[in-house]
Amino acid sequence: MDYEAQTDEELAQLCEGGDERAARELVSRFERPLFSLIRRTVRDQELAEDLAQEAFVRAFNHLDSFDPSYQFSSWLFKIGHNLAIDHVRKKGLDTVSIEGAPDAVSQERQEATSITLEARGERPDEVAEARALGDEIEEAIGELRPEYRTAVMLRHIEGHSYREIAEIMDTPLGTVKTYIHRARGELQDRLAHLRPEGSEA
Amino acid sequence: MNEQRTRQHLETEELERVAMQEGTLPAPRREHLDGCARCRRELASLEELHVALSGLPYHAPSPGFADAVMSRVDLAKPWYVQLLTRNWTPVAGVSAGALALAAIGFWTWLFTRGGVALESVLSVAAEWARTALWDLVVGAGRILVDTGIGPTAVEAAQSLTPGAAAAILAVLAVLGTLASVTVFKLMELPVPALGSARRS
Known part of the structure; x- marks a missing residue:
């Protein structure tokens, strides 16, 4: 059987029948996108690897609850997002620093619950790595609230629709639109200095 | 209406x-x-941001990531899949060896006794097989007659309306098709030797 020719959902069904090669193919397809999403959310390489691994294990061990009419990628990202955001929330509670309540849709509520995590607590080698890459965009993304980060990455990097993002994040469609709109605004402000002189955009 | 739409800024x-x-x-x-x-201007700004974000490279997990995942995955296999996909080679090898040893031992014992001709052994064996097969057929027929299953089934078949007969035939056809599909699906299952890890 040509596993590479199978759709994600067909592979998921093969996995449910105990097919290990199908599972390997799914890991091969999604390890980088899922890992990147989680890494950019938690901003820690080792932790992101543990969480991404856990997301795959949970997905494969609970395939009986997967609805084949749903996109496998959305289901996997949903598991990964939940794990990552749970961690961020716990970390926030432990250190009394949370980047705004996840359900904060009004300006007042957002401001009342918002404390910027920024790069605090990151090891110097991680900071050096970010600098070495010269990746100001990554830094700008890292400064967003975790929910904004996930939403904007799912939209612009993974190309998911708003509806799919709402399902993945288990968040109302309107809230997702707000997240993405605000995330884009913040990113455009933070990256404004990269624009060429004289550019109006 | 069209004119109004033309004037409105883009959403x-x-x-x-x-x-x-x-x-x-x-x-x-x-x-x-x-x-x-x-x-x-808004479009240019959005395009610029989209190009920047969509061009970001994926972060890569460590090389052993896939193996680490697979070592923790417990893919549920139905009993018939486990039965069909398990490696039967050692079992088949041991069984064939034991059978061969038993056959050689029996043959040696038989011919060392003397006075036993190969033709007579084969003739007796053939007679045993014929008798066993005949007993099986007769025994099955006797069960059908003695228990009344046979006559009842014949009566039931004779009393069937053409519609009922057609319905039963249709059900049997569906069951037969399902059985065939199941067999073909099982034949598509991966052979254990091919199921080894393919590194991502």
């Missing part, structure tokens, strides 16, 4: 559709975009 969703190349704008909206500096 975020419309700008996004163009910036992310997810579709095209209707003619009046396109016309507005072409003539509106503000909308063009």
Whole structure:
């Protein structure tokens, strides 16, 4: 059987029948996108690897609850997002620093619950790595609230629709639109200095 | 109406559709975009951001990531899949060896006794097989007659209306098809030797 020719959902069904090669193919397809999403959310390489691994294990061990009419990628990202955001929330509670309540849709509520995590607590080698890459965009993304980060990455990097993002994040469609709109605004402000002189955009 | 649509600035969703190349704008909206500096500026800004974000490389987990995942995965296999996909080679090898040893031992014992001709052994064996097969057929027929299953089934079949007979035949055909499909599906299952890890 040509596993590479199978759709994600067909592979998921093969996995449910105990097919290990199908599972390997799914890991091969999604390890980088899922890992990147989680890494950019938690901003820690080792932790992101543990969480991404856990997301795959949970997905494969609970395939009986997967609805084949749903996109496998959305289901996997949903598991990964939940794990990552749970961690961020716990970390926030432990250190009394949370980047705004996840359900904060009004300006007042957002401001009342918002404390910027920024790069605090990151090891110097991680900071050096970010600098070495010269990746100001990554830094700008890292400064967003975790929910904004996930939403904007799912939209612009993974190309998911708003509806799919709402399902993945288990968040109302309107809230997702707000997240993405605000995330884009913040990113455009933070990256404004990269624009060429004289550019109006 | 069209004129009003042409005057309105583009919504975020419309700008996004163009910036992310997810579709095209209707003619009046396109016309507005072409003539509106503000909308063009917003589109350029959105396109710029989309290009920057979508161009970000994926982060890679460590090389042993896939193996680490697979070592923790417990893919549920139905009993018949486990039975069909397990490696039967050692069992088959041991069984064949034991059978061969038993056959050689029996043969040696038989011919070392003397006075035993190969033809007579084969003739007796053939007679045993014939008798066993005949006993099986007769025994099955006797069970059908003695228990009344046979006559009842014949009576039932004779009393069937053509519609009922057709329905039963249809059910049997469906069951037969399902059985065939199941067998073919099982034949598609991966052979254990091929199921080894393919590194991502």
